[in-house]
Amino acid sequence: MKDKRIVIVTGGTLGEWFRQELHEGDILVGSDRGALFLVEHGYKPHMALGDFDSVKEEEKDRIRAASQAFMDCDPIYKDLTDTEMAFEWALAQQPSHIVLLGALGTRFDHSLANVHLLRKGLEQGVTCKIVDASNEIIVIHQKTRILRGRYTHVSLLPLSLEVTGITLHGFQYPLHQATLQIGQSLGISNVLLEESGLIELATGLLLVVQSRD
Structure with a gap:
């Protein structure tokens, strides 16, 4: 996936603005409720992953059916947040860029943890950024x-x-x-x-x- 962008859509604050952040050829990853957001807006995630404790069972089935690949895990015994799981998966694909959408929201702890992910991307030589309706963040x-x-x-x-x-x-x-x-x-x-x-x-x-x- 060299020279490819991976866009991770996760479960923070999202809106119609997200469409302007997508480029043709992007690899779309839906993390937990972010995967549902993609499906509800007519997109088919290349990968949907997380514990999916933020969606109903029928919504989870809908995500599974619409996604090219699907990975879920036990919400109690996992050590990573859904966003970090998606980020780790993205890094393993060795892309040139990773863009995080929905990484900021009402949960400050999750927002701050997601900002820290940018450091991990930098250490692996991948250009990463977080984007929402009003901000763009890089390290x-x-x-x-x-x-x-x-x-x-x-x-x-x-x-x-x-x-x-x-x-x-x-x-x-x-x-x-x-x-x-x-x-x-x-x-x-x-x-x-x-x-x-x-x-x-x-x-x-x-x-x-x-x-x-």
Whole structure:
């Protein structure tokens, strides 16, 4: 699956906006209720997996019938969240990109755990991002250019204890060889001055959150 994108649709906040995030040729993975969401919107998941404790038995049967592959597990004895199960499956396919939709929602614990999955993808050399109606989230560890697109703000937050050598080019509020530590809000709500901007850093893992109100 080299040079292929895998899109994981999981059980957080979803809406009609999800369609604009899909590309022709994407491999669609439905995680638990995310699989039902895909089926209800006319898509046939390449893989549906999870414990399916968020759907009714007849909905589970519908997902199984509509999916090219189906994998369920015992909800009591599994160690991974449904989203992490889907993410691990996706990584094993060795794609070039993984996109997570429905990874943010009312359960902050699940949302934060899903953000942490981006680090696992980075460690395996797979480009990963979380997207919802208002945000796009990536993790970087080296020089990265980002595009403004539909977003009005860019926030930088350390995912490691500290990130050093942060230098920004093309931003309203510049930084030069700055250090961000967990608990600091210095990197919140910056703005790109042009269509793209460059982020440089020396050490650490940096969350880049593009957002719009």
